[in-house]
Amino acid sequence: MLCAAAPCSPRVSFLRRANVRVAAFGRLAGAAMLTWLWGCGTAEPTPPMPDPAEPHGAVGCSPETCTGCCFAGICQPGTSISGCGSGGQSCRSCNPAAYEICLPQQTCDLDPNGLWRFLWTEARIRPTNGSATWDVGAQSKPDPYFKMGPFTSPTQNDTLSPTWTDQGKNYRASDLTSLGVTLELWDQDTTSADDVIAPARLFRFQTADLAAGQVTVTGWGQTDSVTLRFIKLPP
Ligand SMILES: [Ca+2]
Numbered sequence: 001m002l003c004a005a006a007p008c009s010p011r012v013s014f015l016r017r018a019n020v021r022v023a024a025f026g027r028l029a030g031a032a033m034l035t036w037l038w039g040c041g042t043a044e045p046t047p048p049m050p051d052p053a054e055p056h057g058a059v060g061c062s063p064e065t066c067t068g069c070c071f072a073g074i075c076q077p078g079t080s081i082s083g084c085g086s087g088g089q090s091c092r093s094c095n096p097a098a099y100e101i102c103l104p105q106q107t108c109d110l111d112p113n114g115l116w117r118f119l120w121t122e123a124r125i126r127p128t129n130g131s132a133t134w135d136v137g138a139q140s141k142p143d144p145y146f147k148m149g150p151f152t153s154p155t156q157n158d159t160l161s162p163t164w165t166d167q168g169k170n171y172r173a174s175d176l177t178s179l180g181v182t183l184e185l186w187d188q189d190t191t192s193a194d195d196v197i198a199p200a201r202l203f204r205f206q207t208a209d210l211a212a213g214q215v216t217v218t219g220w221g222q223t224d225s226v227t228l229r230f231i232k233l234p235p
């Protein structure tokens with residue numbers, strides 16, 4: 001439908017014009033004119049009504065009106081790495097350097113499905129096994145090796161400061177933080193049963209440990225410290 005050459009008047013003017021025509025041409029013609037004029041309403045766009053079921057984009061977000069997060073006073077979905085949050089709280093940018101993503105619960109944290117290399121890298125073992133030496137003879141220091149389930153690491157010969165450069169296993173982050181891993185440290189002997197250096201211990205790590213790249217365990221069995229490392233692997 002085309003309007004007159006001049007822009008359509010605001011709605012009030014439409015009604016006034018319509019009333020004039022009602023008086024002049026009768027109710028039937030007026031009604032027809034009203035219908036014609038009303039069709040020119042594009043000159044007065046009506047703002048969309050807010051959808052209470054979808055509050056995102058609403059100005060002045062609050063816990064009552066926003067299920068996502070609030071940025072510059074506007075409710076955002078709260079599900080992106082650059083705008084993560086819920087309950088109308090301020091949006092947070094997740095930190096990629098800490099391997100954070102925006103989780104489905106709209107909080108920034110480590111991706112639980114991310115793949116990590118878990119390594120034991122070094123131990124500092126006490127000079128004696130209680131009141132006794134670790135071994136007898138010239139090589140009286142321990143010969144340490146790690147056990148993790150059925151896996152056994154190579155043995156480091158006669159040392160209180162063993163290091164391993166490539167010993168580890170791949171895990172999902174959630175396995176390291178929820179299920180955990182059980183480690184043991186032993187002294188390999190040839191003429192008797194192996195000596196326990198550090199007994200079996202279940203480690204459940206914090207996401208902050210993974211993000212930091214390593215954790216140092218102190219006072220575990222006959223060790224002063226054991227260093228465990230985490231390396232993020234590509235998806
Ligand atoms: Ca021994």
Ligand SMILES: [Ca+2]
Pocket residue numbers: 135139140141142143157158159
């Ligand atoms: Ca030894």
